[in-house]
Amino acid sequence: MSLSFLQDNQNITVPMSLTMKLGPKIRNSYVLGSISIIMTLVSVVGGVEYPAINCRKHSAVLTDFGAIGDGTTSNTDAFNSAITNLSQYVNDGGALLVVPPGKWLTGSFNLTSHFTLFLQKDAVILASQDESEWPSLPVLPSYGRGRDAPDGRFSSLIFGTNLTDVVITGDNGTVDGQGSYWWGKFKNDELKLTRPYLIEIMFSDQIQVSNLTFLNSPSWFVHPIYSSNIIIQGLTILAPIDSPNTDGINPDSCDNIRIEDCYIVSGDDCVAVKSGWDGYGIKVGIPTQHLIIRRLTCISPDSAMIALGSEMSGGIQDVRAEDNIAINTQSAVRIKTAVGRGAYVKDIFVKGMTLSTMKYVFWMTGSYGSHPDPDFDPKALPQITRINYRDIIADNVTYSARLEGIPNDPFTDICISNVTIGVSEQKKKLQWNCTDIAGVTSGVTPQPCDLLPQKDGNECPYPDDILPIENVKLQTCTF
Template structure:
């Protein structure tokens, strides 16, 4: 069986099988230094308990009936300067006493290329600030538990004027604007080369505090995330469970080169604004073998609102998602709407979307910002299970207080200017959708700037059978009717190409309006 080394750290490694199976494959055996280590069937696995600066040989063979000779790969774990245990610094890990000072002391004392170990236990803590060159190891059974009292959380100012006259210094952020927010349980400011790894848990503890109450009100400062990374480079998170977040769970902000391997993100289904992973103005982002189940969008790619896009314009680019499961969220993978600086080159493949309201969700509107353009969006080899609306592209998204103004919602072709958003090329291939309810594709472009090009190829969709089920709201825009059983609704599109499409159980034929270039091949509606 072919595989690759996805990430080699000091005490762990992540492997990815190379195949066309979605998330799971045939059972196999992992051999480490000639001995059986584990039996698995996931395409992406992480192995812990390795020693630093040590040579290993690894192979994968089929569990039954393979008979093939193992193909060995050799790797060497990264060197480690020192291992510091937080209990040696006085941390108790009893879930009652405040361990913040002890853990922070271990972090501050740790030299470059060192590791801070958090062993089994429940460590009640206020926000912790990480350092460059650090590895944070959450061992199996270790829980970092967020302090439930907001009075114990320091604030990150949204914008502070620099003394040297070079503009503002931005720390806090809230939904695309530089706003004062509480520091997060794990906070990183301008870090380089940080690993967070292990089989432990980072628990925001929001289910036992008041973070989810009056969630639309700023009380002292805006709610914290669980992990916030501001202007960082080369961050890897591997294996950990992150749960019960006060708001967005993991929020990389102007951060490049962030990778998540076998990370699980879990928030209750009714928890407000608890997106799973929100890279904002980030480049080179990878999610591999992750599982996300939350109360809002599972993944939302952003690049700020108009002010940040104007003052510190930075698009989000080069996003890859593979062999992951996205569950329960409003959108499995969402782009926008706070993406005023644009989003480019997004690829999702070999994933399962299960029980999310929408699959691929693009949302934007007039007035978002000077470079709000989405392009090169590619989805392929994905299975959507009980996803009512697999593809929704909305350029009239009515977010924020001004989202219902005439300028945003007008159906007339308005003059194109710097605040006119755009969507370029979107491609979806080899996708199976079951439990479709409202519409397979609902795409609504602007009359003055239609969506550039949509290609659906190799799509198999099965709608729900209950003809009495209620209609649902597909697009969050004014005066757009709820739908049920709509095969395809597309309006204001430059090019729409449908190839090898099979739709079963839809009640309505496609509705196409203002499509400049339309092509349909092997489109079967039954």
């Protein structure tokens, strides 16, 4: 028996055995095509309650600055005017900008410190498709060039740099990137600058993005970079499964990050952990580290639930993933790297994955390619080590594993324990394809490859300590 629902005009089938394991709340979420957000907002006498890292002393409504929510009038000037005006309260308790119900068309706008952007229910921020409303920015220093085009890049729709204490939240309001315009230009090779992201926060500290719906980003959806102390929770992120590079959440050269309770349908990786590209990332040298990803639900037929890389040249360390779900997704937690990347992916801990309709359960790639320059350093070999997976149930799987290290640079200390994989009718005879790797397994079905010998009774490690970001408690704020 199975449960079916429609997503992007495709019928997604989830075995009833899987849905029964997930509990009634999550089962209902599949029928609806979204998950329940744990931190809901409630109306109270005299205002609205919402959870945030910090509350604000001052507030204003977007319409106070001449905004018109008809879906056709540009409100770029209104957003910029509102935030400029509210920035005067940076040192006086901060400020909150309320986006009321309506369709608020806008180009890119910049945030300020000690600031909350709050989207009420039925508020929709619509991204303009007029390129003149998107300022250009220089390339990111750890990338050395734009991803779509070698020169600069368009500013993100919601952008901030060198900020402290920024909250983007709401009562499940919506930000719609209207990405089809950009996807068409990308596919036709018509871009002279790299496409904008939906949200990008740079060189900043104390960031919260929560309780919103994001649709159809031109490229990546949520991109914190060179930043720390980040909470991302309760997001619904949706893009067509054939849309290019619409990664859901991309922590990039960041430290101390918590991603939880998000539902993502994407044309690319649901979460992609990054830290710079080849020599540029090596030179900047800012790793992504101390990251926890939990209670994520992902649908991405051509990509990963969680990808580590491929741009990982500043290093990736201490990533914890627990109690995550992938359905009709190409792979679960995938490592992507190549000669020329340098740096490392190490101390990765995964437990409690529930997977259904997967091409691969385990996938590591040491020949991903994709370089910013043709003359990358062939001596810059990545170190991939101490990778741990445990407590995994998967069904309707084509390949159990494809684990490909780098010749003369093997991936080492791989541990896989307590894993049960049910293969599909289209199963491949060679279930475990392993080259240039080393490690151990325990309690794994089907039987792993010879490079991962069984060690009975071995349980792969998962840290007992709590990351600092896990101890951050949200305040109850009211406006």
